[in-house]
Amino acid sequence: MQSTTVMNHRSEFIQGLQVGVSIAIGYFPVAITFGLLAERTGLTLMETVMMSAIVYAGAAQYMSLSLISAHIGAWEIILTTFIVNIRHFLMSASLNEKVENDSIWKKVLYSFGITDETFSVAAVRKETVTTSYMFGLCLMAYGSWVVNSGIGHVVGGNLPLFLQDSMGIALYALFIGLLVPSLKKHRKIVVLAALSAVINSFFVFTGLLSTGWSIVAATLCSSLAVEWFLKKYKQRVRKDD
Amino acid sequence: MTSEIVLIIIGMGIVTYIPRMLPFVLFSQLNLPEFWQNVLKNVPFATLGALIVPSVFLIREDWTFGAVGAITAFIASYLGANVFVVVLCSISVLCLYSLYF
Numbered sequence: 001m002q003s004t005t006v007m008n009h010r011s012e013f014i015q016g017l018q019v020g021v022s023i024a025i026g027y028f029p030v031a032i033t034f035g036l037l038a039e040r041t042g043l044t045l046m047e048t049v050m051m052s053a054i055v056y057a058g059a060a061q062y063m064s065l066s067l068i069s070a071h072i073g074a075w076e077i078i079l080t081t082f083i084v085n086i087r088h089f090l091m092s093a094s095l096n097e098k099v100e101n102d103s104i105w106k107k108v109l110y111s112f113g114i115t116d117e118t119f120s121v122a123a124v125r126k127e128t129v130t131t132s133y134m135f136g137l138c139l140m141a142y143g144s145w146v147v148n149s150g151i152g153h154v155v156g157g158n159l160p161l162f163l164q165d166s167m168g169i170a171l172y173a174l175f176i177g178l179l180v181p182s183l184k185k186h187r188k189i190v191v192l193a194a195l196s197a198v199i200n201s202f203f204v205f206t207g208l209l210s211t212g213w214s215i216v217a218a219t220l221c222s223s224l225a226v227e228w229f230l231k232k233y234k235q236r237v238r239k240d241d
Numbered sequence: 242m243t244s245e246i247v248l249i250i251i252g253m254g255i256v257t258y259i260p261r262m263l264p265f266v267l268f269s270q271l272n273l274p275e276f277w278q279n280v281l282k283n284v285p286f287a288t289l290g291a292l293i294v295p296s297v298f299l300i301r302e303d304w305t306f307g308a309v310g311a312i313t314a315f316i317a318s319y320l321g322a323n324v325f326v327v328v329l330c331s332i333s334v335l336c337l338y339s340l341y342f
Contacts, residue, residue, distance in 0.1 A: 022324045047246050054254035064253060074249045082256035087288075089260035094284035096264050097273075107265040114261045116292055121324075123285035165301065166335035169310035170328050172297040176314040177327035179289045184319070192283050193290030200291035218291040223283035227276065 009132045016136020023117045023137075024144035026174045029167035030058055031145050032159060034065075035152020041065045045153050052149035056142060057115065059211065060084045084212035090219060091119040098123065100130045107131075113138025117171065120178050188226065196222035310335045 031052065038048040043065075055061055060081040067077045092114055099107070099122075110131065118141050122129045182189045200218035203209040209217060273281070297311045298304040313334040317327045 019324070022328050025325075025328055043246065047250070050247070051250045051253070054250055055257050056254075057257050060253065060257060064249065068246070068249070074245060074252060077249050078252035078256055081253040082260075085257045086260050088257070089264060090284055091288065092261050093264035093268060094281040096268050097278055097281050104266065104269050107269070108262050111262040111265050112258055116288070120285060120289055120292070162336065162339040165306070166310075166332050166339055168300045169297075169307065169314075169331050169335050172293055172300075172307070172311060173314035173328045173331035174324060175289050175293050176311060177318040177322070177324040179286065179293070180315060180318040182286060189286045192286040193293075196287035196290035197294035201295040204295055215288065215291045219284055219287040222287040222290065223280045226283055226287075227280045230279075231276065 009130075012130045012132035013136040016133040016138075017140045018136075019121055020118075020137045020140025020144075022174055022177075023121065023141040026117060026170035027058075027141060027144040028148050029164055029170060031148035032152035033164065034058070034061055035149045035154070037062070037065050038149070039153045041069045043068075043153075045150060048153045049146060049150045052146045055081070056112070056145060057081070057085050058145075083210065087116075087212055087216045087219070088114055088119075090216060091116075091123075095119060095123060095129070098129050099134065100128050102131045110134045110138055113142055115141065117141060117174060120175060124178050124182060188230070192222055192226050195225065306335070306338070309338050 034052070035048055038051070039045075043051070051061055051064075055064075063080060063084060064077050067080065092111055095114065096107075113134070118138050121137060122134060125133075179189075179193060183193065196218045199221050200214055203214035203217060204211070208214075293311070297307045300307040300310075310331045314327050314331045317330040318324070322330065
């Protein structure tokens with residue numbers, strides 16, 4: 001009995017690692033570019049790798065580089081980082097409803113690995129999201145981010161431009177690949193994604209909200225509006241019966 | 242290594258980790274009302290929508306570059322390719338695209 005559990009843990013962990021490879025590929029160009037920019041901003045190799053290992057958040061790290069080179073103060077950089085990354089709160093809250101029940105310490109540990117990408121992969125998984133799966137998934141993505149940031153610092157400038165540009169699509173291709181199978185099955189999901197895309201575009205193009213807040217606002221508005229509409233709709237159907 | 246950079250990195254690390262970790266602690270015992278559970282179940286799909294649009298069109302100044310990649314990804318995954326294949330297809334098509342245009 002115990003050996004089957006161990007086997008299951010192992011196969012779940014390996015599945016997590018395997019799915020994580022798509023994210024690892026997607027992180028490659030983004031992390032390489034980060035390393036390259038960090039080097040140009042004047043960060044040492046050690047600082048670059050340390051930032052990727054401790055902060056582990058792409059958009060915020062990019063932003064911090066431009067703030068550091070503009071000699072903005074530490075507190076302002078930290079506050080900006082918080083604002084950019086507050087969207088993870090929503091993702092963790094959503095994932096918390098879906099993951100396998102396990103000790104809180106394990107959840108607190110793997111929650112460090114929650115990014116836009118690992119969240120999206122785990123959240124659309126058909127089977128239960130087990131703790132072992134989460135560790136495999138997050139470890140693969142994290143490894144790629146940290147290692148490639150270092151590589152970028154050392155050799156980034158030598159990667160041909162057309163390759164850097166083309167690989168810039170990887171994360172979006174990943175998101176699309178995660179969304180489309182669900183789009184095909186439920187019309188509700190088409191509405192959720194489309195509404196959120198429209199709201200986000202509105203905030204981005206009008207400049208009303210920064211990227212971090214814009215994603216939070218679009219996600220919340222769309223998720224709430226669709227659920228509220230469905231509730232009203234069901235009530236009316238019941239009344240008509 | 243300057244100590245100010247290290248301080249910034251550690252500060253950034255803490256404020257990034259807190260929103261990731263907090264929901265697992267806050268909502269571990271608490272059972273949310275059904276309406277809010279459903280809202281949270283909608284979050285992944287709404288997030289994906291907002292993560293893709295409009296950013297995918299802004300990869301290069303010329304928005305068609307991102308559009309070609311996005312359409313490739315859409316077709317590949319509509320035909321049932323797994324995520325890994327979708328990513329590779331998209332990158333390859335854009336490599337060809339940038340060599341010819």
